[in-house]
Amino acid sequence: MTIPDPVFEWLELSPVLVVFVAACLGVIIEAVVPRKARFYCQLVLAEISLLSSVGFLVFNGVRGAWGPLAMKAVMLDGPAFVAWLALLVFGFLALLVFAERKINAGATAFAALASAVPGSATESEAIAQRREHTEIFPLALFSIAGMMVFVAANDLLTMFIALEVMSLPLYLMSGMARSRRILSQEAALKYFLLGAFASAFFLFGIALLYGYSGSFNLARIADSLGFSTMNRGLLLCGIGLMAVGLLFKAGVVPFQFWVPDVYTGAPTPVTGFMAICTKLAAVVGLARVFYVALGAERWSWQTLFAVLAIATMLVGVILALTQTDLKRLLAYSAISHAGFILTAVVGAYQNVAAGRVNAFGSIIFYLIAYGFGIIAAFAIITTVRDEGGEATRLQSWNGLGRKNPLLAGVFAFLLLSFAGIPLTGGFIGKWEVFASAWAGGFWWLAITAVGFSLVAAYVYIKVIMAMFFEEPDETVVVGKASLFTWIPVAIGALATLYLGIFPEHLMELVSNLQIFLR
């Protein structure tokens, strides 16, 4: 048996490679560069790598370099392109928030020495001597690179590896909060254990699908549907198990248990990063597997996903109602958003006229609109503080509108976007996914989702009410943050407004880049 030389399209793959290389360089920097210079080295390296990756990506896009890459392991098609672009932009904004140090008296939001046991002598020594580590930057880069491969993976094995590459750094990053370290580590452990389970399910699903179709390649799997001589049970079990792995990452009920704990325990900048980047990667990966490989089998999974979508929206909005902590509240809201997005996945609406968005187009639009909002929202959360650090109890936010009308106004605006109130990006996103579900034949699901949007809206209004109509809590102040926080906030808020008023620019881009290649 001969093994052919692997063909590797360096230029086409450059956006991913740049990020990977930068992540590796980051590890070396952590080892060799003097401690004082390390922080800025890491930051500049990370941000420049993301920007240059965008440059390579756009260059490839303009060149029209579409098609399978790296021996068909990766597919550079429209959806991969938009997802990469979104991941890079959101990664860029999130890393800016990572770099905020002014607000916390010169320290980042991350543990000085993450490997030290909380409360131990080593830890206090590290803090006293300001032995700060900056491994968070290379970790984030590894994670972003993993996500990029994940959304573009054209065969299931690549996808699995990418899933691990994106997940492992996330587990670590969740455990690195500077304050409330035990809580943070608990969150990381939970995330890791459940994530490992989900990965195992995913892998098992891959094995069964391979057994059914004889291939890992998505297109080959699609071709085998209906023609395989193997037992159909293999296929159905494979679909189910793979769905578990993917839905876990997206935070869909009944695999949502990790979301509130991890969102709350993780350092807030990391939460912002996870809230959009992980979700985006998971949903795009889900769409790719189920549309490209299993599209012909949609009758088997549409109803199941419809039920899960309803359950997710239900759990997300109802439990969000009862939360008293802002980060938990946004975590449950993130669950409900996963449900809203799932409605369009279920609709699987494909045959659209030119210039219109199909199911994937509406999903990615929703994710982008949500992403700008959620990164800005978590960045704002880092600025509201009392003596114990971030004040995330809902009560602490009482009367914020009087202390800092601008900040509260922006936050209220972002919440309105999450609620889907018109003239925000969130509204257009909701409109699109619901329209897509309806056009795909699931009008009852669209109507149910609208109903849940209402309950969800009440959740956000409760926060707005507390901010504007309650008497302020005097112990809570809005900390003085640097531009590292304000730039993402400003960009997020302006993008939310822009997408709400002039959605057609993004929509045009998305409508040209919404067809999966196989």
Place this chain on the structure above:
Amino acid sequence: MTLPWLTVLGLIPIVGALLLCLPVFKHVGKVVGLAFSLLTFGVGSCVTVLYLGGLNLNEQISWMPAFGTYWALAVDGMGLLLVLLTATLVPVVLIAEWNIAERIQQANPEAKRWDGRAFFALVLLLEGLCLFVFMAQDVLLFYLLFEATLLPMYFLIGGFGGSRRSYAATKFLLFGLVGGLIMLVSVIGVYVWSETEAGNPTYLISELTKLDTGATGSLLMICFLVAFILKAPMVPVHVWLPTTAEEATPGTSALLVGIMDKMGTFGMIKICLALFPQESINAAPVMITLALISILYGGLAAVSSPNLLRLVAYTSVSHFGFMVLGIYTFTSVGMSGSIFYMVNHGFSTAALFLALGYLIKRGGSAKIADYGGVQKVAPVMAGVVLVAGLSALALPGMSSFVSEFMVLAGAWSRIPWVAIIAALGMVLAAVYVLRMYQRVMTGSLESELATKIGVDLDLKERLIAGFLILVILVLGFVPNLALGIIEPTAVNIVGVLGLSDPMPQLGGK
């Protein structure tokens, strides 16, 4: 290129609202705000003249091509009058609430509340959005603006209301959002429907009217209708209105009931009847029943209301019943009456809210039981309340009489017994207005109350009340000023339905 008059008209107050947020205007904010509202009124008058002169004011620019939605504005007789109503009422309310911040401060010194500038900015923002709603010719545009008006009103109630303002504001917003989201179902449905029927999605009302309503027509119409019923509060979903009116300041309530709630009846005509004529005819029995229930229930609730502001809110529920009755009996007379009623009701309710506001400001309570014999210390105020009340009970000579009569005449020509039941509402109106006047203004005056009431209306208050009463009387004696504009629109609307029109002539009135 000609000036886009309608866009300019709507943008002026919005620009004014944004300018007021600048720190430069910290001390002159209210003057600037008033200037902007007067400018809006001026441009509104220009638009009226141009419209009557036959100039084509329509604007249509593609806005979100992927949705098939347009920035499309135009006015017809109904839209124009509602635009005028809005542009007239806002400066009046601004003048009436000039010292709102000081008044709230006085009533509750320790609470730090928002300043008057915020009130002016929110009112102007609301005005701009309302103007655009009344001019929108595109379903999605209409929906976006319809929803957007909720926010300034929410902050007006929550920022400047009474002690339970937070509760009232939330209740208002939730009911608004329920309506809005139910309408969202239809808005999404219209997209799918137009894409299926026309091949290319569109939201233009003029395009949608050409389409066959298809299988989903009834569902879409019902969802729109539910949203409008919630907005123009009809029994049984009126419950948010009394709470809100009780907690909000009188100026806010005047805007809410006088202008914003008109979007409900406006939407019924503009969207339900125009896009779904057959479905609307099918819905008519239900709507007529709801209208009758609203008329009677609103009237009865007003009779038994112990609170002045709640009383006015219930009278409005009753009056909205009349408007809906006029719409859903499908005669051009009833339709004209209904549209005219929307305008009259705006002025008459504003007069009532503001007049009672003067009383409540002095007496410090909205409970009817806390008053008695007020006319002895404040005869002018009592007179103003009486005239505003008489306008609410549709006394001949007041503008509301003309419109109520037309609605009943229209209903009579279609289904006589409906008109008979509705006429009971007029009797109830006499009861609640006169009883309220009797208990508050006549009888023996306690000395404590007399000191509280103190002086009668000052010059500013007299001017405002006088102006509103003048408008009511002028429209009452020369209704053709407005009816001339309304009539062609009403005939058009009814014509679309394809029913016989029992009394097409309005002449001789």
